[in-house]
Amino acid sequence: MPAPVGERELLTRVGNQDIAAFEELYRMYQSRLTRFLATVLQRSQLIEEVLDDTMMTVWRSAANFRGASKPSTWIFAIAYRKALKARARWPEPHEDDEFDTRVDPDPRADERLQHHKLGDALRRAMELLSPEHRAVVDLTYFHGLHYREIAEIVGCPVDTVKTRMFHARRKLRTAMPGDFQDWIWSQNDG
Amino acid sequence: MADPINPAQPHDEAEELLPWYATGRLEAVQRERVEAHLAKCADCQAQLATERRLIEQFRAFSPEVESGWNRLAGKLAQERPKPIRRRTSFKGFADGIWAVFSQPAVAALATAQLAFLVLASGTLLWLSQPTYRTLGSGSAPASANVIVMFRADSTDRQVRGALGTANASIVGGPTSSGAYLVHVEPRRRQLALAKLQASGDVQLAQPIDGASEQ
Numbered sequence: 001m002p003a004p005v006g007e008r009e010l011l012t013r014v015g016n017q018d019i020a021a022f023e024e025l026y027r028m029y030q031s032r033l034t035r036f037l038a039t040v041l042q043r044s045q046l047i048e049e050v051l052d053d054t055m056m057t058v059w060r061s062a063a064n065f066r067g068a069s070k071p072s073t074w075i076f077a078i079a080y081r082k083a084l085k086a087r088a089r090w091p092e093p094h095e096d097d098e099f100d101t102r103v104d105p106d107p108r109a110d111e112r113l114q115h116h117k118l119g120d121a122l123r124r125a126m127e128l129l130s131p132e133h134r135a136v137v138d139l140t141y142f143h144g145l146h147y148r149e150i151a152e153i154v155g156c157p158v159d160t161v162k163t164r165m166f167h168a169r170r171k172l173r174t175a176m177p178g179d180f181q182d183w184i185w186s187q188n189d190g
Numbered sequence: 191m192a193d194p195i196n197p198a199q200p201h202d203e204a205e206e207l208l209p210w211y212a213t214g215r216l217e218a219v220q221r222e223r224v225e226a227h228l229a230k231c232a233d234c235q236a237q238l239a240t241e242r243r244l245i246e247q248f249r250a251f252s253p254e255v256e257s258g259w260n261r262l263a264g265k266l267a268q269e270r271p272k273p274i275r276r277r278t279s280f281k282g283f284a285d286g287i288w289a290v291f292s293q294p295a296v297a298a299l300a301t302a303q304l305a306f307l308v309l310a311s312g313t314l315l316w317l318s319q320p321t322y323r324t325l326g327s328g329s330a331p332a333s334a335n336v337i338v339m340f341r342a343d344s345t346d347r348q349v350r351g352a353l354g355t356a357n358a359s360i361v362g363g364p365t366s367s368g369a370y371l372v373h374v375e376p377r378r379r380q381l382a383l384a385k386l387q388a389s390g391d392v393q394l395a396q397p398i399d400g401a402s403e404q
Contacts, residue, residue, distance in 0.1 A: 122247050141244065
């Protein structure tokens with residue numbers, strides 16, 4: 001996927017310490033990075049810290065960006081490394097009480113209950129994965145990145161990305177409740 | 191460039207690529223090969239349905255995004271060069287002074303100067319001690335144990351003569367009746383009284399505290 005028009009130029013301006021360009025870049029990436037970090041970290045109290053740390057590194061290092069990869073790949077790679085470092089400081093898993101508040105409820109009332117039920121099951125299933133596996137799942141499913149770009153971000157071979165995704169999908173399918181399988185087949189039957 | 195599907199293991203390779211097929215991220219050649227396999231593999235069709243449902247569920251997660259720009263802008267402001275600000279508070283001034291004096295070279299010089307100041311201050315203090323005694327300083331005067339009334343026409347010289355003979359000294363007075371409070375050595379008070387009473391310049395000499403000679 002090509003970089004959005006102007007994104008490279010924006011990063012160049014950030015490299016020249018253009019604060020307005022940096023704010024624009026921040027607003028462009030805040031939501032995506034927050035989503036990615038929330039998935040990888042599973043620690044609500046760390047998300048803001050790592051997001052800020054990531055963007056401060058972008059601010060300081062933008063002048064060193066040579067354009068070998070897309071700006072998004074470069075920025076997500078920074079965020080991924082920061083997230084793994086932050087995770088290392090918080091090795092013990094714990095319940096993320098705030099995660100439920102981040103679920104966007106289905107506006108259709110008749111499906112809302114099932115939506116929450118499946119969403120909660122998916123959240124718990126994701127907690128069973130390692131941060132490395134969660135990163136690959138999030139970058140594939142939510143951010144829609146190609147596996148080669150994901151390999152650049154997480155710094156591993158392409159085959160490793162495919163393997164991580166394969167095992168992550170298997171675990172997710174197993175962890176999802178019976179309702180999930182019923183829903184899939186009912187959709188297929190319909 | 192599309193990664194080739196291993197023709198010897200088309201199912202494994204297609205199964206591996208299903209997530210990216212579902213998100214539409216495969217190149218045309220890969221997509222066509224996966225579709226060719228899907229057409230004849232019920233298991234991969236089921237997995238694709240699961241993939242699509244997972245993606246839908248996964249994208250329904252919407253991490254709450256706070257307006258973090260202000261927070262980051264605050265951090266940025268701390269990092270950018272700050273204008274020099276004049277300290278206005280005493281604490282700020284004291285901290286600044288301490289910062290200067292806590293530097294090693296400055297601290298050594300300041301220590302020497304401080305030692306000199308302490309020594310000089312001690313010397314000045316010692317020199318400033320008074321060599322005279324004020325009315326309020328020193329030990330309390332001896333208590334009066336005799337009251338004396340001199341004749342009205344007695345001169346100062348006669349008074350001093352009478353007191354000297356009795357080895358007495360005035361410690362108070364004159365009272366409203368013109369008497370003086372006098373102290374004599376207690377052991378010799380009787381003798382002192384006798385000498386005072388024998389003096390022609392003394393009208394009255396009496397013990398006043400009732401204390402007896404020891």
